[in-house]
Amino acid sequence: MHDVVTFQRVSKRFGATLALDEVSLSVPEGQIAVLLGLSGSGKSTLLRHVDGLQRASAGSVSVLGTDLATASGARLRALRRRVGFVFQQFHLVGALTVLENVCTGALGTLRGPRLGLFTYPKRVRQEALGHLDRVGLAEQAFQRADTLSGGQQQRVAIARALLQRPEILLADEPVASLDPESAGQVMGLLREISAEQNLTVLCSLHQVDLALSWGDRVVGLRSGRVVLDRQAAGLGRDEAMAVYSAVARVPAAA
Amino acid sequence: MSRAVAERRTLPAPSGPGMAATVVVLAILGAGVWAASDLGINVATLVDSVGNAADFARRMFPLDFPSAGELLRLCGTTLAIVVSATLLSVLLSVPAAVLAAGNTTPNAAARVGSRAAIVLARAVPDVVLAIVFIRVFGLGSMAGVLAMGLHSVGMVGKLYADAVEQIDEGPRTAVRAGGAGRSQELASGVLPQVLPAFVSTALHRFDINLRVSVLLGFVGVDGLGFAIASAFRELDYRRGMALAFVVLVLCVLAELLSGAIRRALTRAPLSRARPAPGRISPPWTPSRVRRNVYGLVAALVVLASLWGAELSPAGFVDGLSRLGTTLGLFWPPETGGILPDLLTALWVTVKIALAATLLGAVLALPIGVLAARNVAPSPRVGAVFRGLIVLIRGIPELVLAVVFVVLTGLGEVAGTLALAVGAVGLLGKLVADSLEEVDERVENAVRATGATRWQVFASATVPQAAPAFVGHVLYQLDVNIRSATLLGIVGAGGIGFYLQNASRVLEFGVVTTVLLLVFALAMAVELIAVWLRRVAG
Known part of the structure; x- marks a missing residue:
């Protein structure tokens, strides 16, 4: 399966803050990749780069064969048409x-x-x-x-x-404002649709349990850096929780 | 704890800006008191005018209404002009607002340019625009439509831009994320959110324009105002007051109607109808039928108005060719050798505005308090005082001024009293609204401690609404300065007399001088208001 989203050493700077710090990431077609991390760790910024709502300060973002550094106007809108976005x-x-x-x-x-x-x-x-x-x-x-x-x-x-x-669906904390039952329904729906249509899903979440039960792959972010990138199957809850601790060092390897 | 509790302050140390704000507010109040006494507004004057009132009533009754056909024609003309003017202001304000709002403007230059145009539209009074346009397009409707339409952009454009800036950016981002272009983003992400505010502002401006149209009649714009002006010029009070009464009824009706429409807009229509299988348009529920009928009626009213206002495109183009020459008459500003007189008259205008604001506030505060739903002693009392405010709002200031000119004689007292009574309509409403908007939970918390009605009012309701009060009073002062200028046109004192006189004897340079003086004054008040809001807010 080929990759539909490729980030190569992507950095994003907002004034003095570094929101993304040399992020490299590839997502193959049909995968449900879940982003975990504290508020402000760069999850939303990363998702907004996939849709060209924000542009990288450095590095390259390629989505469905389109290089987002150069795409603008009609070409950018044509790409957005192929990428769905669901917001918190x-x-x-x-x-x-x-x-x-x-x-x-x-x-x-x-x-x-x-x-x-x-x-x-x-x-x-x-x-x-x-x-x-x-x-x-x-x-x-x-x-x-x-x-x-x-x-x-x-x-x-x-x-x-x-x-x-869409060929890719981005979901930015889609269940953070919902009660647990509705949250389960919405995540289940995303999972079903992904399977039915071979749809690639990038979804940021706050809850480790939801990430482990609904995702294929878990990517942990802290201060704009990827600190965890593993298949969800076989990933322990404590290992995933470590993304949230400020001191613990998690090996950044798949 | 480093110090014993007993040694610590139980009152906060006074802060510099807070003290300054208090001093300014007190100074404005003091100036109001001084202005009122200097203008000779006291009990004796009021008693005198009671005698005049009997005399006035004798000259006024029985009211002499024109024939039904004539009355319909006058009302029709006035409404057609006002609807057309309001429509013009909306058509100009929508693009102006999109350019002026920080979140939709294409670039900083467009934003500054559009904001400046809106401020300029507000700064030039509609009467002055009417004087200019009547010279360009002749007596009739066109001048009125253009004058009110352009001046209204000052308010409508500003409120539209504010509404656009207050939208939830979410839907817009979502639409953009779906690959929509710029115009699609505006239509699907922005417009649905601001539409209720747009309609409500337009209706509000319609109410204002209806009242203003009377004043424009005095400088030659067709309709009820023109007929009133002619009647008073011939000292035919029976006819004049009868027509003024018709205007009052129209204004109150318009106010009630637009209030009802605005309330209906904010209520969510219940459309719980189940769609039939495969149906892809909404079912014809009673509420959908009603909305479509309203839309159709509104469209017919607009069409009838455009036709009734007899706007001729040829006349417009013809007039445009003369616009340059006419505007040239107004430049450079001249003093006509009467600068000292102008400055004295301007000073009188300031005194009228200050005294009217003070008297208006004294009247409006208790009335507004009694009209507020959450403060009124009973719902009935609240409704009565709300009704009183609506009624007073309905009376055009000009009609009030004419009445007071007859009661107290020509001059400043008439203008002051007219504006003071008129202020009850605006200020009373603002006071009542800001009292109703306070956070009820705070009131309940104080009530829960066992506080009396007055204690709740004093320690929970007033503190929440007080900053808004100060703002409203300053706003009223700003409105009064502009109105005090214009009321001089009917002999109610101040600089307006010279405005009217100069345009009548074709000294347009003097008109410009008067305008610049009033503009500088209004700006000074505006600056004080902005500063106070920053310090107090």
Whole structure:
């Protein structure tokens, strides 16, 4: 299986802080890679580099054969179309219907601005409804998005990302705002979809247990450096927890 | 503990900026008291005017309404001008706001340019714009639409830009992450979030423009205001007051209607209808039908207004060719040899604004307190005082000024009293709103200690709302300085007299001088307000 995401000695500097420090990482197609680490360890920054929402200060990022150092404008948008993104705070427009929120996932393939469900082509609406059905929310299609619970809103956000027909799905702490039951549902959904569509998933998490049970591979970050990179199977809970301790040294090898 | 508790201060040491802020606020209050007494506003003046009131009533009643057809025509013209002007301001404000908001602006130059244009639009009073445009486009509707439309951008554009800056960036990031372009990002990530605020601001501006349209009538813009001005010029108080009454009714109706629409906007529509299998558009629930009907009615109203305002594109283009020459008349500023008179009149305007703000605050504080839902002794009392505020807000300041000119004679007292009463409408509402916005949990915590109603009010409600009060009073002072300028047009004292007079005798350089003086004054107040907010906030 070929690699779809390749980071080579990537550093990112925000003023005086070094958010990423010479990160090298390759993710093969179809893998679920989980990023673990404290707040501020660089997990979100790393994910945002995959989608070109942020640009590396040094090193190279290559995603689906596109070099993100040079891509801009139409080429960058073309890449983003192939990469779905799910956020901790869902990022839905509360005042719009659930279905219209999902439809915004198709904007990359449509021309011109859209506002109002009727401005989206019928095939887009049909496909969007299909994805809502997939995440179990077809019945709520015409409710306002802000009338849904947190877990439901996150599933809508996943349906929105699926409408892009992505080859890679990025999830930035997708369950950090959810209760344990909804968190399990959302992670299970990601796992199923990944298996169904051979979708590569990069997901940052706070909970070691979730990482071990839902991920194929666990990558630990501390202060912008990769301090752990192992297959989830056979990785002990204590070894994974060590990512969170400031003093413990974890061998940075796979 | 290094020192015994008994030796420590139980009151904090006074801080420098805090003291300075207190001194400035007290100075403004003192200036208000001095201005009121200097203008001769006292019990004797008020008693005198009671006598005039009886006389006035005799000349005013019975009210003489024009024929139904004529009345409809006047109302129709006024509404058409006001709707068209508000629409123009919205159309100009949306792009201005996108350029001016820090999160959507393409670059710093566009941002500064757009902000400057918005400030400039607010700085030039609509009456002055109307004077200019009437010279360019002639008497009628066009001048009114352009004057109100452009001036409104000063408020609408600013509030739109603020709304855009306050959005949740999340949906926008999500849309961008999906590969959307810039215009798609704005339409799908930004616009849905700000739409309720946009509509609500437009409706608010519509209310304001409806009141302003009366004033514009006095300089020649068609509609009810023009008819009122003609009637008063012929000392026909029966007709003038009848028309003023019609304006009042229109304003109150508009205020109630736009309030209802704004409330409906903030309520989430319940659309729990289950979609039929395979259906990809929302079902026609009653709420969806209602929303579509509202939309259709709004579109028809706008179309009817554009038609009713008789805006001719040819006349517009023709006028534009004359715009340069006309603006040339206003430059350079001239004093017409009456600079000392102008400065004296400006000083009177300042006194009117200060005294009116003080009197207005004295009236508005208790009324606002009684109108606040969480403070009013009973819901009924709250509703009565809310209603009173809405009613006063509905009265155009100009109508108040005309009434007081008749009651107390031409001059400063009339202007001061008119502005003071008018201030109750704005300041009372702001006071009531900021009281209602306080954190209830804090009030409950104090209530839980066994505090009385007054104790809760004093130690939980007031401290939370007090900084806003100071801001509101300064805002009112700013509004009053601008209004005090304009009320001179109907003889209510101050520099407005010279503004009207200079434009009538075609000394446009003097108009510019008056404008610059008022602008400098308003800026000074603005700077004080900004400084106080920083120190107090």
